[in-house]
Amino acid sequence: MRNCKKISIPSHSTIKEAIETIDKGVMQIALVVDDDCLLGTITDGDIRRAFLNGSKLNDNIEGLYNTSPLTGRNDQSQEDLVQLALTRGIKQLPILDEDGRLIGIEYIDDYLRGPEKPNCVVLMAGGLGTRLRPLTAETPKPMLTVGSRPILETILDSFSRYGFRNFYFSVNYRAEKIREYFKDGSQYGANISYLNEKDRLGTAGALSLLPQDISEPIIVMNGDLLTNVNFDQLLNYHLLAKADATMCVREYTLQIPYGVVETEGARILGIEEKPTQNFFVNAGIYVLSPSALQLIPQESYFDMPQLFQSLVKSDRKACSFPITDYWMDIGQPNDFDQANSEYDEVFDV
Structure with missing residues (x-):
């Protein structure tokens, strides 16, 4: 499991800050997090669609990110996590603990290489x-x-x-x-x-x-x-x-x-x-x-x-x-x- 701090941003972030976060990471995604609680995920695709709808760099990301992302639990096996991600066609899977707090992210390609x-x-x-x-x-x-x-x-x-x-x-x-x-x-x-x-x-x-x-x-x-x-x-x-x-x-x-x-x-x-x-x-x-x-x-x-x-x-x-x-x-x-x-x-x- 990879550390997710580098790709985490608070909900009050701007689109520009989201782009910078995605650019710094290697997983083409940013996690919207407040107080260790995962609020959603935002990707390059979300940002492109926002620009097509007239959004600007300094606009807030509220309403742009996916508020119901697929997540995994830290008590699930690696095989189950990979199967879950492949079924939904995703490559990044945020992992939550038993209390629902974000503890990391799995990059599915790490297991398929x-x-x-x-x-x-x-x-x-x-x-x-x-x-x-x-x-x-x-x-x-x-x-x-x-x-x-x-x-x-x-x-x-x-x-x-x-x-x-x-x-x-x-x-x-x-x-x-x-x-x-x-x-x-x-x-x-x-x-x-x-x-x-x-x-x-x-x-x-x-x-x-x-x-x-x-x-x-x-x-x-x-x-x-x-x-x-x-x-x-x-x-x-x-x-x-x-x-x-x-x-x-x-x-x-x-x-x-x-x-x-x-x-x-x-x-x-x-x-x-x-x-x-x-x-x-x-x-x-x-x-x-x-x-x-x-x-x-x-x-x-x-x-x-x-x-x-x-x-x-x-x-x-x-x-x-x-x-x-x-x-x-x-x-x-x-x-x-x-x-x-x-x-x-x-x-x-």
Whole structure:
């Protein structure tokens, strides 16, 4: 059970204070509490609806919060609490004692995450995000808010659900913003360390900053992606293939907007109207065995395609892992807008 003081606010709070409380916590909820008595709960959704109805930041939260939230008791088993929450489709369950006083909150994902894995996850979060300016003028791209939280937080939560606990964030541009927000990761049930790129090292070069004693395959992912890829399946596939490196790929269809003419000399043999061509493209998610890490030069600019080319040239085993799950590379303003419009439907938050 988690301590709920950080996400508790009194009933006389303003909407602005509720937003600040939700933002400081990691559970997308604030508890309205007076004298240890739970009066209700307020979420991002409640606040969005209030704004749509004309409420202002300095308005009181009275009438906005749910006064009949689902709660659990401290004498219920963990299995019963999880079942209760799943039945009602919620992820946060305030817990009351026998006298009805609030004593904590259960975050259901804590129980549904997979067993802890020894594998590290490296999230590449050092890019400049030039194509998304002015949004990234003061904010690193992985910290842009999509849905109700930064992109990087959604990625962290996705991995945590599959039992990954050990993370390295490769940082450069506006690194302090990322450090201040995530700190050491303990508030997320994770261990976060930082790879400091003094100079930009590309999509693979920063991996040379990892400790030398890594003995298990690592997963590397760009910090500006949103996806619901099954990371268990990805890792198991890599191990099954006994690969040195595995690259997630997506099918990309390109339609030529003209009739394509097939010729032989001056003679026309046929015309195909607006044909399509299918390709596999790099999805920015990789699994690398320690053997692949040995090919990365020390603190030099080195991109992931260069690493895979080196693997192929040295006759190492490089595999592809096709993904059909939701995947969005947030590189352009229209991608950012689309991700925000789809977020609530794709991610259960």
